[in-house]
Amino acid sequence: MKTAEIHTAKGVMKVKFYEEDAPNTVANFVKLAKEGFYDGLAFHRVIPNFVIQGGCPFSKDMSDPRVGTGGPGYKINCELDGNNQYHDRGVLSMAHAGRNTGGSQFFICHNRENTKHLDRQHTCFGKVYEGLEVIDRIRVGDKIEKVVIIEE
Numbered sequence: 001m002k003t004a005e006i007h008t009a010k011g012v013m014k015v016k017f018y019e020e021d022a023p024n025t026v027a028n029f030v031k032l033a034k035e036g037f038y039d040g041l042a043f044h045r046v047i048p049n050f051v052i053q054g055g056c057p058f059s060k061d062m063s064d065p066r067v068g069t070g071g072p073g074y075k076i077n078c079e080l081d082g083n084n085q086y087h088d089r090g091v092l093s094m095a096h097a098g099r100n101t102g103g104s105q106f107f108i109c110h111n112r113e114n115t116k117h118l119d120r121q122h123t124c125f126g127k128v129y130e131g132l133e134v135i136d137r138i139r140v141g142d143k144i145e146k147v148v149i150i151e152e
Helices: 023-034 132-137
Strands: 002-008 011-017 043-047 051-054 091-094 106-109 124-130 144-151
Touching (some): 011 132, 023 124, 124 132
Antiparallel strands (some): 002 011, 002 144, 011 124, 043 051, 051 106, 091 106, 091 124
């Protein structure tokens, strides 16, 4: 089983992946994390009581007008048919600009109430199981220091 630690100045979020439900999305995130892709990127979109979003390569410089539009240079397909495809507090989900256009951007949900309309529209691929309070502390521009993948 793989887990991850998302390190920020506001604390560490520990994540369990939904490997059975979204294997390709998990594999893509793990690959990017191991390559250091996420290191130094900002949470460029923070909507209170909704989500925090990161993973745009242009967010290393928040003054770049392209912030929020970048990806890894390829797209991955959505995985919406598995179990655990519901958005709840702490759930990691793949951001996209339309079905099957995700790549590196992801969001973490603040709650269930304001995110349930995203169910089976965006691929849920993990959940924060420790450090939930960090989600509430994140502000626009806060950096992802590093993502550590732990394989057990």
